[in-house]
Amino acid sequence: MSTSDKITIHTLRKRKSADEKFAMLTCYDYPTAQLLSAAGIDTILAGDTYAEVCLGHSSTLPATMEMMVTITAAVRRGAPQAFLLGDMPYLSYQASIPEAIHNAGRFMAEAGCDAVKVEVDRRLADLVAALTRATIPVCAHLGLKPQSIHQMGGYIKQGKSAECAQRLIEDARQMEKAGASLLLLEGVPDEVARIITEQSELPVIGIAAGPACDGQVLVLHDILGFQAGHPPKAAKRYTELHPIMVQAFKSFRQEVVGGTFPGPAHSTPMAAEEWLRLKDRLSSSTSG
Numbered sequence: 390m391s392t393s394d395k396i397t398i399h400t401l402r403k404r405k406s407a408d409e410k411f412a413m414l415t416c417y418d419y420p421t422a423q424l425l426s427a428a429g430i431d432t433i434l435a436g437d438t439y440a441e442v443c444l445g446h447s448s449t450l451p452a453t454m455e456m457m458v459t460i461t462a463a464v465r466r467g468a469p470q471a472f473l474l475g476d477m478p479y480l481s482y483q484a485s486i487p488e489a490i491h492n493a494g495r496f497m498a499e500a501g502c503d504a505v506k507v508e509v510d511r512r513l514a515d516l517v518a519a520l521t522r523a524t525i526p527v528c529a530h531l532g533l534k535p536q537s538i539h540q541m542g543g544y545i546k547q548g549k550s551a552e553c554a555q556r557l558i559e560d561a562r563q564m565e566k567a568g569a570s571l572l573l574l575e576g577v578p579d580e581v582a583r584i585i586t587e588q589s590e591l592p593v594i595g596i597a598a599g600p601a602c603d604g605q606v607l608v609l610h611d612i613l614g615f616q617a618g619h620p621p622k623a624a625k626r627y628t629e630l631h632p633i634m635v636q637a638f639k640s641f642r643q644e645v646v647g648g649t650f651p652g653p654a655h656s657t658p659m660a661a662e663e664w665l666r667l668k669d670r671l672s673s674s675t676s677g
């Protein structure tokens with residue numbers, strides 16, 4: 390990889406100025422990161438949705454620093470040139486600024502991230518400023534904040550009334566003023582996302598935030614149809630892996646149970662001469 394292939398925050402800023410959209414996906418492991426790179430997906434979020442889609446939790450709250458740093462480093466190994474956003478888990482940045490800087494620093498130093506994402510509003514502007522001062526680029530996640538579901542009363546779209554929308558627009562301004570490098574808008578009306586994207590100099594990534602954002606992010610498992618059932622409304626299925634994978638597992642089981650796997654193509658017999666020698670040795674040891 391030459392350094393000119395590396396996607397940086399400057400690449401994303403240039404894309405915004407040139408009106409070039411970018412596509413981001415979540416990713417939680419090394420081989421999938423390699424697949425994303427092969428497909429030209431060069432912006433990746435190692436998201437705390439890992440706790441839901443890979444570990445089966447009903448929210449992102451159980452994600453921990455150890456989990457997130459481990460999976461994020463694996464994604465980095467699979468996609469060395471991508472712009473990699475690390476997702477700071479619940480309570481890794483809310484309790485105190487020194488703890489937030491220490492934890493964000495781990496994403497940068499141990500996992501090789503390009504920036505960290507924190508779920509914020511104006512009350513955490515000082516946190517965004519402190520991380521930025523500590524040389525850590527910050528993506529400010531605004532709108533529907535999955536780590537605040539208990540406070541929000543569920544996964545509820547934000548900024549629907551004129552007052553709430555204005556507040557969100559002002560929050561975005563304050564994040565930019567505090568030094569954020571990127572904004573991520575989740576679950577906000579299209580019109581509000583358009584105003585924020587047009588007003589901000591920062592690249593704005595959207596999920597369930599309409600078409601105006603500079604980039605779009607989706608959860609990988611939603612677009613692959615990995616799990617049975619319907620994806621969230623804002624996600625689009627690009628394939629249905631669930632039946633394909635279930636069929637492959639069924640075929641494997643049937644062949645094992647039926648004794649056709651492993652066949653000659655997947656077996657490794659001994660060299661003929663060694664097999665003869667082994668038989669000789671076994672027969673002489675039983676006769677002796």
Ligand code: KIV
Nearest residue numbers: 415436437438476596
């Ligand atoms: O963790 C995640 O996947 C996210 C996206 C839903 C934006 O934060």
